[in-house]
Amino acid sequence: MQLHCLVDALLVKTIIGDADITIYDIQTDSRSVKPGDLFVCVHGFKVDGHDFIEEAARNGAAAVVIQRELPLPKTIAAAVIVPDTYKALAVLANIWYGNDDNSTKLIGITGTNGKTTTMHMIHHVLRFARRSAGMIGTLGFRMGAEHEYTRNTTPDVLTIQNYLARIRKQNGEYALIEASSHGLELGRLRGCDFRTVVFTNLTHDHLDFHHTMERYLASKKLLFAQLGNGHESYRKTAVLNGDDPASAEIASHTSAQVLRYGLKEHAEITAHHIDMRSDKTTFTVRTPWGDGEFALPLTGIHNVYNALAAISVCLVEGLPMQAIREGLSEFDGVRGRSQEVPTGKPYRVVVDYAHNPDGLNAIIHATKQGVKGKLLVVMGSRGDRDREKRPIMARLASDHAEIVILTSDNPGTEHPDSILSDMINGLNVEQRDRCLVIPDRQHAVLQAVSMANANDCILITGRGHENELEIGGRRAVMSDSDIVIEALEKHGTITQMFNISEKK
Numbered sequence: 001m002q003l004h005c006l007v008d009a010l011l012v013k014t015i016i017g018d019a020d021i022t023i024y025d026i027q028t029d030s031r032s033v034k035p036g037d038l039f040v041c042v043h044g045f046k047v048d049g050h051d052f053i054e055e056a057a058r059n060g061a062a063a064v065v066i067q068r069e070l071p072l073p074k075t076i077a078a079a080v081i082v083p084d085t086y087k088a089l090a091v092l093a094n095i096w097y098g099n100d101d102n103s104t105k106l107i108g109i110t111g112t113n114g115k116t117t118t119m120h121m122i123h124h125v126l127r128f129a130r131r132s133a134g135m136i137g138t139l140g141f142r143m144g145a146e147h148e149y150t151r152n153t154t155p156d157v158l159t160i161q162n163y164l165a166r167i168r169k170q171n172g173e174y175a176l177i178e179a180s181s182h183g184l185e186l187g188r189l190r191g192c193d194f195r196t197v198v199f200t201n202l203t204h205d206h207l208d209f210h211h212t213m214e215r216y217l218a219s220k221k222l223l224f225a226q227l228g229n230g231h232e233s234y235r236k237t238a239v240l241n242g243d244d245p246a247s248a249e250i251a252s253h254t255s256a257q258v259l260r261y262g263l264k265e266h267a268e269i270t271a272h273h274i275d276m277r278s279d280k281t282t283f284t285v286r287t288p289w290g291d292g293e294f295a296l297p298l299t300g301i302h303n304v305y306n307a308l309a310a311i312s313v314c315l316v317e318g319l320p321m322q323a324i325r326e327g328l329s330e331f332d333g334v335r336g337r338s339q340e341v342p343t344g345k346p347y348r349v350v351v352d353y354a355h356n357p358d359g360l361n362a363i364i365h366a367t368k369q370g371v372k373g374k375l376l377v378v379m380g381s382r383g384d385r386d387r388e389k390r391p392i393m394a395r396l397a398s399d400h401a402e403i404v405i406l407t408s409d410n411p412g413t414e415h416p417d418s419i420l421s422d423m424i425n426g427l428n429v430e431q432r433d434r435c436l437v438i439p440d441r442q443h444a445v446l447q448a449v450s451m452a453n454a455n456d457c458i459l460i461t462g463r464g465h466e467n468e469l470e471i472g473g474r475r476a477v478m479s480d481s482d483i484v485i486e487a488l489e490k491h492g493t494i495t496q497m498f499n500i501s502e503k504k
C-alpha cells in the first residue's frame with residue numbers, strides 16, 4: 001500500500017519526503033522492522049520509540065510516524081508527523097488490516113474477575129452452536145487451530161488489529177476480546193467497534209496503576225461510553241452484573257440498551273434454585289426469552305455469575321436457549337482456574353488464578369464447600385503490582401483456611417521477603433502463629449503435600465495457567481501443576497530441594 005493512501009485518514013499530519021513509497025508492513029518495535037516497513041514511534045513507560053529510529057533504519061524502515069521533529073537517517077524516505085503517534089497507530093492499523101468494514105461481530109468482556117472464564121464460556125457455546133469465533137485474552141489468541149501466546153490480556157493496538165484480521169481471514173463470525181482496565185486506559189482497543197459488551201464486577205485490584213477505585217471504574221466505563229452512539233445503536237447491548245454497585249454508574253454512561261443479570265430480582269436475567277454439588281452446580285435461569293434448567297460442571301457462586309453473563313450474551317446474539325443449556329453443560333472450565341490436579345491420593349489439590357481479594361474470596365468459598373477435612377492454602381502476591389491488596393489477601397486466607405502457607409508468587413524486581421512481610425502485616429497474632437512462611441514456592445507446595453491428610457484440600461492460588469515467573473529480572477519456567485506433580489512424586493523421598501530450570 002502506498003504511504004499516502006495509508007495516512008490519508010489521519011486528519012492532522014505533516015508529511016516530509018516521498019509519500020508515494022510503498023509500505024510493506026507496520027511495526028512499533030525497531031527490532032522487528034524489515035525492509036520497506038513503516039516504523040511508528042511510540043512513547044512507552046520504559047523507553048521512547050523515537051530513540052530507536054536509527055535501529056529501525058538499519059533494519060530497512062522506509063518511513064516513520066513521529067510525534068516530534070527530529071533528525072532522520074538518510075535511508076528514511078518519508079516521515080509523517082502527527083500529534084499523537086499511538087492514536088495515529090490505531091487508525092493506521094485498522095486500515096492496514098482491513099478491519100474498518102466491521103464484518104466481524106465484536107464482543108468485549110471487562111471487569112476485575114471472571115473475564116477469561118466468561119469469555120471461554122461464550123466461546124464454548126458459540127462453537128457448540130456451530131458459530132465460528134476467535135478469542136483474545138489472558139490465555140492468548142485463538143482462532144481455529146491458530147494459537148498464540150500474548151504478553152498482555154489486552155494486547156497493543158497493532159496486535160489486536162492483526163488478530164482481528166486473522167479471525168476475519170478464517171471467516172470468524174465473532175471476535176471475543178478481554179478488555180483489561182490497562183488496555184482501555186492506554187487505548188489498546190481504539191478502532192474496535194464493539195457490538196455487545198459485558199461487565200462482570202469491580203473490586204480491589206490494580207491500584208498501583210489506577211491509584212483510586214474511581215479512576216479504575218472510569219477506565220471500565222470507557223468501554224461502555226462508546227456503545228450505542230452510532231446509527232446501528234439498536235444492535236448494541238451492555239450486559240451488566242446487576243448485583244454489582246458499579247453497574248448503575250456504568251449504565252448511566254452508555255446509550256446502548258442495558259441487560260442486567262444477577263441473583264436479585266431487579267435483574268432481567270436471574271438464577272434461582274442454585275444447588276451446589278462437589279462437581280457441578282445446577283440452577284434455573286429466568287430470562288425475557290424464557291426459562292432454562294442449567295447444569296454447569298463447575299462449582300462456586302462466582303461461576304454462576306460468569307455463566308449468567310455468558311447466557312445473557314448468547315441470548316442477545318440470538319442463540320436458542322437449548323443450545324446454550326447443552327453447550328454450558330459440557331463446558332469443562334479454563335486452564336488454571338479451579339483446576340483439579342489428579343493426585344491419586346485421598347486428598348485434593350486445586351490450582352487457581354485468584355490474585356486479588358475478591359477472586360481469592362470466591363475460590364476459597366467455592367473450594368471449601370466440598371472439603372470435609374482441612375483447607376490448606378498456598379499463596380503469594382505478585383511483585384511490582386498493587387501493594388495494598390497483599391495484607392488483605394493474607395488476612396482473608398487466614399480467616400477461612402485452617403493452614404496458610406505464604407510463599408512467593410511472581411516477585412519481578414521486588415525482593416520476595418518484602419512482599420511476604422507486606423502480607424504478614426495483614427495477620428493478627430493468632431494467625432501469625434499458625435501461618436507458615438516459605439519463600440520458595442516449590443518448598444511451600446512440598447510442605448503442603450507433607451501436611452495433607454485424607455479429605456483435606458490444598459488450594460494453590462495466584463499463578464493458575466502461568467508457567468513462567470520472574471525473579472530479580474531472570475525468568476524461570478515453573479507451573480504450579482508441575483510443581484504439585486513433582487512434590488507428590490518426591491514427597492517422602494526428598495532430601496534436598498530441586499532447582500527450578502532457568503532460562504534467560
Ligand SMILES: CC(=O)N[C@H]1[C@@H](OP(=O)(O)OP(=O)(O)OC[C@H]2O[C@@H](n3ccc(=O)[nH]c3=O)[C@H](O)[C@@H]2O)O[C@H](CO)[C@@H](O)[C@@H]1O[C@H](C)C(=O)N[C@@H](C)C(=O)N[C@H](CCC(=O)O)C(=O)O
Binds near residue numbers: 043044048049151152
Ligand atoms: C505498563 C504497561 O502496560 N506496559 C506495556 C507497554 O510497555 P512499555 O510502555 O514499557 O514499552 P517500552 O518498553 O517503554 O517501549 C516503548 C516503545 O518502544 C519500542 N521499542 C522498545 C525497545 C526497542 O529496542 N525498540 C523499540 O522500538 C517498543 O516496541 C514500544 O513501541 O507496552 C507493551 C507492548 O504493548 C506491553 O507489553 C507492556 O505491558 C507490560 C508487560 C505489563 O505488564 N502491563 C500490565 C500492567 C498490563 O497491561 N496488564 C493488563 C491487565 C492485567 C490483568 O487484568 O491482570 C493487560 O492487559 O495485560
Ligand SMILES: Nc1ncnc2c1ncn2[C@@H]1O[C@H](COP(=O)(O)OP(=O)(O)OP(=O)(O)O)[C@@H](O)[C@H]1O
Binds near residue numbers: 113114115118180360
Ligand atoms: N465472577 C467472578 N467473581 C469473583 N471471582 C472470580 C470470578 N470469576 C473467576 N473468579 C476468580 O478469579 C480468578 C481469575 O478468573 P478469570 O481468569 O476468569 O478472571 P479475569 O478477569 O480474566 O482475570 P485476569 O484478567 O487477571 O486474567 C479465578 O481463578 C477465580 O478464582
